[in-house]
Amino acid sequence: MCQRKKMTKNSLEIVVFAIIFVQTFTHCENRIITGSSPLDNLIIRPLFHSFRNMTFRLVGQTGLRNTGRYLQQPLEEFPCDTTFGRSEKPPTRDIDIIAAMGDSLTAATGATSTSFMDLFMENRGLAWCIGGQWDWHNSTTLPNILRAFNPKLFGYSIGDSYPFHRASQFNVAEIGAVSADLPYMARTLIRRIKSDRRVNFKKHWKMLTISMGGNDICSFVCTWDDPESLPGKHRVSLLRTLRYIRDNMP
DSSP: OHHHHHHHHHHHHHHHHHHHHHHHHOOOTTTTTSSOOOTTTTTTTHHHHHHHHHHHHHHHGGGGGGOOOSSSOOOOOOSOOOSSSSOOOSSSOOOEEEEEETTTTTTTTTTTSSSSSGGGBOOOGGTTTTBSSSTTOOOOOHHHHHHTOOOOOBBBBBOOOOTTTTGGTTTOOTTTTGGGGGGHHHHHHHHHHOTTTTTOTTSSOOEEEEEOHHHHHIHHHOOOOOOOGEEEHHHHHHHHHHHHHHHHHO
C-alpha cells in the first residue's frame, strides 16, 4: 500500500514537472498577446483548474508552517529609518488597492518549500510585493508595510493560492510567464478589479507592481535563433501593457 502511494506521488511529480516544462519552454513570439490560446476554452480550462486544485490539496498549504529556517525572524521594531523623507503636509489619500503582475517570483512559488513537491505550491501570501499574510513583524512585505499606515488596504494575497483562487485577490502572476503575457495579464487584472464590489474604480488609489523578464532571459536566450532581439520584444510588450493600463484604469 505504501509502495503504491509512493509510486502515485512520483508519477504526479513527473506529470506536473512536464506541464511546467512545456509551459515555460514552448512560448512563441506572439504568445497570448491576443489574449487567448488553443487551450483557453470552456472545456480545457476547468480540467486544468481541477488538476491544479488536486495538486493544491496533495501538497497542502505550506505557507502556514510556523517553523523552519526559511521563516523571517520576528521583528520588534520597524527595520527602516522613518525620521526623514516625510512630506511637510500629510497626504490627503492613502493607497487603497495593491495589485501585482509577474511570474513565479511574484507568485512566491515554493517560497517555503522543503521538498520537491512543495515547489508546486504558490505561497502568494508571502510574496514580497503582494503578500499580506500575517503582518510586518513576521512577514515584512510591501502590503504589510502599507497596512501599518492604512489598515483598510486590500487586494493583497492572503495565503497560499493559485491565480484563479479568491485568496490570490489582485495577484495575477503566473508561473513560467514571460513579457509577451503582460498585455493579457493587464486585461485580466483590470477586469478583476472592476468586478470587485469593494472597489471605487475612479476614486481609489492603486499601486501596481510589475516584475517580469526572468523567464525571457532563462529560456529564450537558449532557444531563439536571434536572442539579440529579446530586449526589443520585451520593450514592445511592456509599452503595450503600460499604455493599456493608462487608458483603462484611473
